[in-house]
Amino acid sequence: MAIELTPILIPMLFMVLHLVIRKYRYIGIMAIAGSTILLASSILILVRVMKTGILTTVAGGWDAPFGISIVIDPMSALFLVISSLIVLAISVYALRFPEGKIYLPKFYFFFFTLIMGVNGAFITGDIFNLYVWFEVMLLSSFVLITLGFSKEQLKGGIKYMAINLIGSLLFLAGIGLFYGKTGTLNMAHLSEILMNDDQSLLINSSAMLFFLAFGIKAAIFPLYFWLPASYHTPDITVSSLFAGILTKVGIYAMIRFFTLFFVQDPLFWNEQLFIVAGFTMVMGGMAASAQYETRKILSYHIISQIGYMVFGLAIFTPLGIAGGIFFTLHNMIAKTNTFLVAGLINRMRGSFDLKEVGGLFKESPLLAVLFMIPALALAGIPPLSGFFAKVILIKAGFENGNYVITVIAILTGLLTLYSMIKIWNEAFLKSQPEAYKVKREKQAYTLGFADLFPAVLLATVTVLMGVFASDVFELTMKAAEYLMHPEIYIESVMGR
Amino acid sequence: MEILMAILVGILYTAGVYMLLRRSILKFIIGIIFLSNATNLLVFLSAGLIAGKPVFLGGEEGDSVAYADPLPQALVLTAVVIGLGIVVYLLAIKYRFFSETGSDDLDQLKPTESE
Numbered sequence: 339m340a341i342e343l344t345p346i347l348i349p350m351l352f353m354v355l356h357l358v359i360r361k362y363r364y365i366g367i368m369a370i371a372g373s374t375i376l377l378a379s380s381i382l383i384l385v386r387v388m389k390t391g392i393l394t395t396v397a398g399g400w401d402a403p404f405g406i407s408i409v410i411d412p413m414s415a416l417f418l419v420i421s422s423l424i425v426l427a428i429s430v431y432a433l434r435f436p437e438g439k440i441y442l443p444k445f446y447f448f449f450f451t452l453i454m455g456v457n458g459a460f461i462t463g464d465i466f467n468l469y470v471w472f473e474v475m476l477l478s479s480f481v482l483i484t485l486g487f488s489k490e491q492l493k494g495g496i497k498y499m500a501i502n503l504i505g506s507l508l509f510l511a512g513i514g515l516f517y518g519k520t521g522t523l524n525m526a527h528l529s530e531i532l533m534n535d536d537q538s539l540l541i542n543s544s545a546m547l548f549f550l551a552f553g554i555k556a557a558i559f560p561l562y563f564w565l566p567a568s569y570h571t572p573d574i575t576v577s578s579l580f581a582g583i584l585t586k587v588g589i590y591a592m593i594r595f596f597t598l599f600f601v602q603d604p605l606f607w608n609e610q611l612f613i614v615a616g617f618t619m620v621m622g623g624m625a626a627s628a629q630y631e632t633r634k635i636l637s638y639h640i641i642s643q644i645g646y647m648v649f650g651l652a653i654f655t656p657l658g659i660a661g662g663i664f665f666t667l668h669n670m671i672a673k674t675n676t677f678l679v680a681g682l683i684n685r686m687r688g689s690f691d692l693k694e695v696g697g698l699f700k701e702s703p704l705l706a707v708l709f710m711i712p713a714l715a716l717a718g719i720p721p722l723s724g725f726f727a728k729v730i731l732i733k734a735g736f737e738n739g740n741y742v743i744t745v746i747a748i749l750t751g752l753l754t755l756y757s758m759i760k761i762w763n764e765a766f767l768k769s770q771p772e773a774y775k776v777k778r779e780k781q782a783y784t785l786g787f788a789d790l791f792p793a794v795l796l797a798t799v800t801v802l803m804g805v806f807a808s809d810v811f812e813l814t815m816k817a818a819e820y821l822m823h824p825e826i827y828i829e830s831v832m833g834r
Numbered sequence: 835m836e837i838l839m840a841i842l843v844g845i846l847y848t849a850g851v852y853m854l855l856r857r858s859i860l861k862f863i864i865g866i867i868f869l870s871n872a873t874n875l876l877v878f879l880s881a882g883l884i885a886g887k888p889v890f891l892g893g894e895e896g897d898s899v900a901y902a903d904p905l906p907q908a909l910v911l912t913a914v915v916i917g918l919g920i921v922v923y924l925l926a927i928k929y930r931f932f933s934e935t936g937s938d939d940l941d942q943l944k945p946t947e948s949e
Contacts, residue, residue, distance in 0.1 A: 484927060492930065492935075496862075507870055514881075515880050517881060517905070517906065
């Protein structure tokens, strides 16, 4: 009973602790301890889920479908582990938060609130509860994105808020209509009802609302404009956290909903998902190559990678979904890591603009290696994690006969490689531009433990995911098989 | 009654979208209030309106029209509280924005994309 709730309870405990204990000396240690415990419990959950199948519990003692179910299937467990890993990395990285004494306590408080919302969204088995966790996550992300209140942040923050609020209102409207049609909110019960029902036309209207809502969160093709307009405004610690976790919660919800509920009209949905996936990949990739600011290149690049995740879902074979999940897990780690390294470049050079930085290869070869690992993983160079993720996706695409979109996916890899090589050439290989040397002298900065540890940790995981790719693939394959057979999910929740 | 409520929801959505598209931040906040109330009404309405009946079953079971469904009311209650929190936060941001820029105009935000 107890372990299923730990992903929510641990962040909640540390949230309260950060409210009570405000001594600057302790808060960092407390946050790192909290995220380590969270990681340990997530790994424990993953081991248990892989051994015994889906873990379920109900809140408040009401049996499903009346109480709020907590359901952890292999996909939730995998997402929990990877997001806790990112949480650990960020909690160390945040020790160098600018003007730490003023903002660090607030940062950690909302950091743990955000994690609580994210983990809640991963493990809930009730659609209204999912909406509530989305709101918890959104409200804390609003605070984090405007923390510091610079003019720039207010600009980005208002755009971010506007579009995300509309997204959650659409989500709520979808839930209302869905409840009106089916009379239940429990995911397993809903899935059971929809399986024995052929009114796909009525269901498609709420499916469309959900698609738009999750599409806004995940930043897919026609709905992504808020992301590059806001992700470069907050402090890089906050950007890396958002880049690694937030959009992927949208992808998680999309995979969950489109495997569990909206399976009656697969032709309509798969076609649409393919088109959206293709446009998302290409538009994001092209916009990324046009930018000269590291954070903007990386932000547009998030969008491009989201396309691959939707592509995996759209193929809709066990292999395709396994590839999509593998890709998402790899991307969460590698993407956060590139943002962290971009932050380190900024700390050493005082700028995010590629025209103003350079010569870092000579000065810090370790940093160069730390950038190269996630960058090559994102571009899909063997033997790193991204290569295997892409191979699985491409194999699934060809096997399923989706030739056009698969070729697009392969070609988009070149755009990724181009934008990564651009950062590499500009920041590491070329020498420091003369005009900006003065700025650099003033900013003499040596990288310390808090700077390097998170990047080293995530780079190690990227390499390990490549080396042990077959084991990771087995895990994701198991997750995909559970997703393709909703009966197992329904049985374990409804207790039959 | 359902028809009237449906029309009201439609009007609220229209007004909300119109307000969102204005330049003033205050109007944007009012737009969000309209939209969230429209959505709350929609959730309430979609479960069916049953007037003059208690929320819980008195004695006879099985007759679904004999009582009003309590769940949408609970959902709307939660959504209203969340909406209130969001509006308060938006107002705080608006205040902060005003003291930073001395203006209520969203066009002051324009150059984020190309800066």
